[in-house]
Amino acid sequence: MKVLVLSSSPRRDGNSSTMAHAAADGARQAGHQVDFAYLADHVQGLFRDCRTCRDLSGACTVGDDYERLLLDRVVPADGLVIATPLYWYGMSGALKTFFDRLFCYTSGSAPDGDAVAGGLTGKRVALLIACEESYRGATLGLTAQFQELTRYLHQELVGVAVGIGNSRGEVSQDPARPLEQAAELGRRLFDVRVTDYRIDTPRSNRVWESNGARPGVSR
Numbered sequence: 001m002k003v004l005v006l007s008s009s010p011r012r013d014g015n016s017s018t019m020a021h022a023a024a025d026g027a028r029q030a031g032h033q034v035d036f037a038y039l040a041d042h043v044q045g046l047f048r049d050c051r052t053c054r055d056l057s058g059a060c061t062v063g064d065d066y067e068r069l070l071l072d073r074v075v076p077a078d079g080l081v082i083a084t085p086l087y088w089y090g091m092s093g094a095l096k097t098f099f100d101r102l103f104c105y106t107s108g109s110a111p112d113g114d115a116v117a118g119g120l121t122g123k124r125v126a127l128l129i130a131c132e133e134s135y136r137g138a139t140l141g142l143t144a145q146f147q148e149l150t151r152y153l154h155q156e157l158v159g160v161a162v163g164i165g166n167s168r169g170e171v172s173q174d175p176a177r178p179l180e181q182a183a184e185l186g187r188r189l190f191d192v193r194v195t196d197y198r199i200d201t202p203r204s205n206r207v208w209e210s211n212g213a214r215p216g217v218s219r
């Protein structure tokens, strides 16, 4: 499978990037084809008013590398690992801009909007967060936002790893071992089991067989 790891901190040697590299290593160990991108290399401009920003052909005129990142690397990926520092209890500005600017390529007025929107669906997504504060509330909002935006995009959020640290690379000292959690998410990106039942969802009364497999599902 193709996995794109997106690192969205301006600090390339910072905590979320360290987690991103751990996840990339895990995905490689599982035999996946891994691509790694720093958002800062591709996203320079903010989302603008499409009515005044688009050129005559309807194309976005923010003159950076976002389009190539989106069309050549994000859309073809089967799975995304997205790493962000916690900024003001949310994602980094670069990552928010990455999502904001999806609008320019997926709205009804965008050239090939339907094709790009279709190319975003069906992916498995893991979220890696680095932050200074460790209380659960600090990352709740961002986790909820990812749950919603992946639901909206018909993607599957398979897991969230949170690493506590502030100085560069400090997450490696977090006793909760977020680098190992990130590596495990990379390894298991395509086989983590995610369930979301309704009262009438047909199911067995067991979640796991004794061998760890899902009842009725081969692994």
Ligand SMILES: Cc1cc2nc3c(=O)[nH]c(=O)nc-3n(C[C@H](O)[C@H](O)[C@H](O)COP(=O)(O)O)c2cc1C
Pocket: 009, 010, 011, 013, 014, 015, 016, 017, 084, 085, 086, 087, 088, 089, 090, 130, 131, 132, 133, 134, 138, 164, 165, 166, 167, 168, 169
């Ligand atoms: C602009 C800014 C806002 C921040 N906001 C928070 C915050 O709300 N909560 C928190 O726990 N840490 C916050 N931090 C600390 C970072 O999340 C923390 O240093 C993290 O490890 C940085 O990750 P990085 O090394 O990948 O950039 C903030 C840091 C900056 C620079």
